[in-house]
Amino acid sequence: MKEFVQVTVDGIAAGSIYGVVALALVLIYRTTGIVNFAQGEMAMFSTFVAWGLLQADVPLGLAILGTVVLSFAGGMVIERVIIRPVEGSDPLALVIVTLGLLILLNSGAGWIWGFNNRAFPGLFGDESVDIIGVRISWESIGITAMTLAVVALLYLFTTRTKLGLAMRAVSMNPASSQLAGIRVGRTLMIGWGLAAAVGALAGTLVAPSLFLDVTFMGAVLIYSFAAATLGGFDSPHGAVIGGWIIGVTEQLAGHYVDFIGSDLKILVPLGIIIAVLMVRPSGLFGSREVARV
């Protein structure tokens, strides 16, 4: 039982990371209708920026904060320079563009920082705490808490601010938003900026347990795709809940199902993606628009 709780808590912490990256995917999908295959590489690049700041003796907390801010700006630039020219093209073209962005960021990071892996310090240390006989690491608690904070902040932003309302309006009906005087392009830039910032946070949170190199977000991205698919690609809270379900399932399957172990764990998200697409393509919390004449 103790073991089960411990594995589950680890799953929730891992799932929080998947959830945050899935949230970034959802942010971009909702605002621009694009499935951003480069999300993982964007987060990887951001994490290297944080690592660079650490090398320049910037304290860890400040380095992460600075990276999140820089990533916000970087995401806006990516939207304006790379995505805007192909906006509204057919889905295949958009997929190719995000794949191109993936390769660009991957090689760019390798060119700047090299292909070796590097250690990245954790924000929450290696200590753990004893809660009614179950050992839980501060890292797990910290990551989960940060995730909840990010979700809460994004929720407040989209529901309580004028800009958040504009973002929701643009994601539903860009033509009509324009007629209300909303600068759609600027709103989309902010959507990409937010996704990049959220992804940067996920990257810096997960890097301590994975080692930082140019491919370290690859597996995370696959889990995050599973989370977003499960939660519904247009549902922010679905993304996070999907992340937790994926994380816990992955940990439990890896721990208790002998033939899966740690080598075949990656099959878990892939299986979930396929199952969701077959049974309920809109995901648990996804919506299908209802039009009325």
Next chain:
Amino acid sequence: MSLLEVDELRATYGQGHVLHGISFAVEEGQIVSILGPNGAGKTTTLRAISGTVECSGRIVLDGQDIRGWGADKIARQRLAHVPEGRGTFTELTVEENLLVGGYTRRNGVREDIARCYQWFPRLGERRTQHAGSLSGGEQQMLAVSRALMLRPRLLLLDEPSLGLAPILTRELFGILERIARDEGITVLIVEQNANLVLKFADYAYVLESGRIALDGDADEIQADEAVKRSYLGV
């Protein structure tokens, strides 16, 4: 000087919706109607003015040529457009729809929302409901209210009667006329229902195959049975 002057407007939108260089003017404070059969270019004309379809020619709003501007920039000149299909944000609540309508405004938004609820009490009753759950008539009221939130100088209306029961349409037009006259809003309205709109309009243009076939005071056109038969099919 007219509030809106359109000169040699040419545009193509979709299949077979073409404007072959039309010119017309809308005087400040008037309700002007563009009539004509399906495919005559009525919707294209409105879309060209609000910047949602590419066009050539001159579109002068209050002395400024706005042709080629982005739709959002034109909206910020307080030119509101209620598009075909109403453009409702179905997953936002009624109140959020109105807030989006008032996006460009700095103050007075709450007061204006209250005014919309006075004009259309049904919207007030449903302020927390998703706009997608409203009936067609209520969605049309919402679309008009959203446009009014811009405090427009010029309001473009595209077939507000579409899909509405006749009694509802008359009611809507009555309220619209009252608001326009009270607030001094200039209205350019596109309609297929000529008989109805001519009761409210001051002036009308009749479009046929992308050209202006004739124009005149609304009551003159209303009185001319020959014109109505040959151009408006009533």
